Amino acid sequence: MKECFKALKINKSKFLLPKEEKLTAWVLKMHKYAFLWAKSEIGQFQADYFDLVIFLTVKHVLWQEWNIPVLPALMEDVIKVLCTKVAAGTFKHSQSAY
Template identity: 30%
Template sequence: IIDKVHEGDFLQPAERELMHEFMMKHEDGFAWDDSEKGHFREDFFPPVTMPVIVHMPWVLRNMPIPPGLYDKVVECVRIKIESGAYEPSNSGVPPFTEQMAESMGGRACYGCL
C-alpha cells in the first residue's frame, strides 16, 4: 500500500522495508475500511462520560440533496451507519451563525463561528 500511495523516494529503501515488516506484523491493528474499525479496550481507556444539560430540541428542514448525487449520498450514509460511524439522532442541522452572532453582539471574540 505504501508503494502505491507514495511513489518515488518518499521513504529510503531501509525505511520502506521496515514499514512493510511492521505492517505485516501488526496488520490486525489497521482498519482498511469502516467495517474493520474498532475501539480501545475499556480496561485501558475507560469510557468518558460527558455531563449534558437537558434541552428542548429545535427542528429545521435539512438541506436538499441534489438528485444527481442522491444515490451516492444514500450509499455513503448506509455504509457509515453499518460501520457504526453514524448513530441515530433527532437533531437537525447546526445553529445558524447569524443567530449566534446576534446573541454575541458587542463582544470581541467570535471564535466559535
C-alpha cells in the first residue's frame, strides 16, 4: 500500500496542506480495496464499491448539408487556399460521412 501511495505522488506540487495530505492518505488506506492498483486496471474502480454508470444514447442518423456555393470567378482562389491548408496539415483528406 505504501508503494502505491508513493506512486500516486499525491502532493507532488506541495499544493495540499500537511493535514490534507494526511487525510488523503487516511481515505486511501481506509478504502484501499476500492481502488485498483494493477497497471491493466488503471482508471477503474472496484465494482463492489461503486455502482455501474450506464450512459443512455440514441441511434445516430446521418445528416448532410449542401456544399457552400462558390462563385465561378472565385473558384481558383478557393482551391489555392484549400490546397495551402491541406499542405500545412490544417485540413486533411477524408472520405467520412461528414
